[in-house]
Amino acid sequence: IPEIQISLKDYKSKRSKAKSAWNKHNRLLKKFYFIERIVRPKQFQNEQGRKEDFELQDAIKDLFNSIGIKSNVPSVLADFDVKSSFDGYKWGIEVKNGGMPSENDMLQAHRYAVRIDRVLEPLLIWNNGTTNQEFDKPRITDAEKNKYGIITTKELLYGYIKLKTGKITFPEFIDQLKKPGLIKYSLRGMGKIHKGNSKNSKAS
Numbered sequence: 194i195p196e197i198q199i200s201l202k203d204y205k206s207k208r209s210k211a212k213s214a215w216n217k218h219n220r221l222l223k224k225f226y227f228i229e230r231i232v233r234p235k236q237f238q239n240e241q242g243r244k245e246d247f248e249l250q251d252a253i254k255d256l257f258n259s260i261g262i263k264s265n266v267p268s269v270l271a272d273f274d275v276k277s278s279f280d281g282y283k284w285g286i287e288v289k290n291g292g293m294p295s296e297n298d299m300l301q302a303h304r305y306a307v308r309i310d311r312v313l314e315p316l317l318i319w320n321n322g323t324t325n326q327e328f329d330k331p332r333i334t335d336a337e338k339n340k341y342g343i344i345t346t347k348e349l350l351y352g353y354i355k356l357k358t359g360k361i362t363f364p365e366f367i368d369q370l371k372k373p374g375l376i377k378y379s380l381r382g383m384g385k386i387h388k389g390n391s392k393n394s395k396a397s
Contacts, residue, residue, distance in 0.1 A: 227252035227259070228353075231346045232322040246290040249320055249346075250274045253288055256353060260363070273305050276313065279367060285313030290320045299332050303341045315341035316370065322346050328375060337374035344376040352378035 230252035250266050254275050257264040264277040275286040287302040294317070302315035317336075321327065328336075328343055336343045352369060355361045355378055369376050369383060377383070 225259070227255045228350065231256065231320065231350060246274070246288055246320075249288050249290050253286065253318060253346075253349075256349070260353075260356065260366075262367075272309060273302065273313070282367075282371065283310075283313045284316045284370065285310065286316045286318060288318045288320070292324065293326055293329070294319055294332075296332065296335065299335060299343070300339070303339050306341070314371065317341065317343045318346060318349060319343070320346040333375045340373040342370065342373055342376050344370075348376065348378060 230248050254264040254266055254277075257275075257277050262277050262279045264275055266275055267273060273285040274288045275284075277284040277286060285302055285306050287298075287305070289298060299317060302317045306313050306315040319328070325347070327345065332343065352361070352366055356363065356366045361378065361383070365383065366378075369378060375382075
C-alpha cells in the first residue's frame with residue numbers, strides 16, 4: 194500500500210536523524226565531561242593512604258586544553274598537579290578537593306614555584322562545588338602578599354561558561370587567571386563595575 198510505504202520511509206528517515214542527533218549529543222557530553230568532574234570529582238588513595246585528586250586534576254587540565262591553554266599533569270608526584278601555558282605565560286597549578294584548604298596547603302603552589310621553577314606563576318584551584326564555601330580574608334591576604342592566584346572551581350566554571358557564551362573574551366579570561374589574590378569573573382571582579390556605581394548598575 195503506497196501510504197504505508199511512504200509512512201515507513203518517513204519513519205526510517207526520522208529514526209536515522211534522531212539516532213544521529215543522539216550520537217552527536219553523546220559525543221558532546223564526552224567532550225565536555227570535565228564540567229561534571231570538576232563539580233563532583235572522586236578521590237583516590239595512593240600507596241601511603243593519602244587522598245589524591247586525580248580526577249579533578251585531569252578535568253582541570255582538559256578544561257584548559259579545550260580552550261587552547263596547553264596543559265599537562267606531571268608524572269612526578271612532588272611537582273605541581275597541573276602545568277599550563279599560553280603565549281609564553283606559564284602557570285603551576287595546585288588543585289584541592291574537599292573542605293577549605295589549610296593555610297599550609299594554600300602556600301603549596303607558591304612553594305613549588307620557588308623550589309621547582311620560578312618561571313611558573315603559582316595558581317591554586319579549590320573545589321568548593323559541594324560546600325559552596327568561599328576563601329576567607331586571611332587566605333586571600335596571603336595570596337595577595339605572596340603574589341599567587343586563588344580561585345574556586347565554581348568561579349572557574351563561571352568564567353568558562355561566560356567565555357563559551359561570548360559574555361567575556363578569551364583575553365579577559367586569561368587576564369583574570371594572571372592576577373594574584375582572589376580571582377573572580379564577576380563584572381566587579383573584572384574591574385568593569387566601580388564600587389561607587391554598583392547601585393546604579395543594579396538598578397539599570
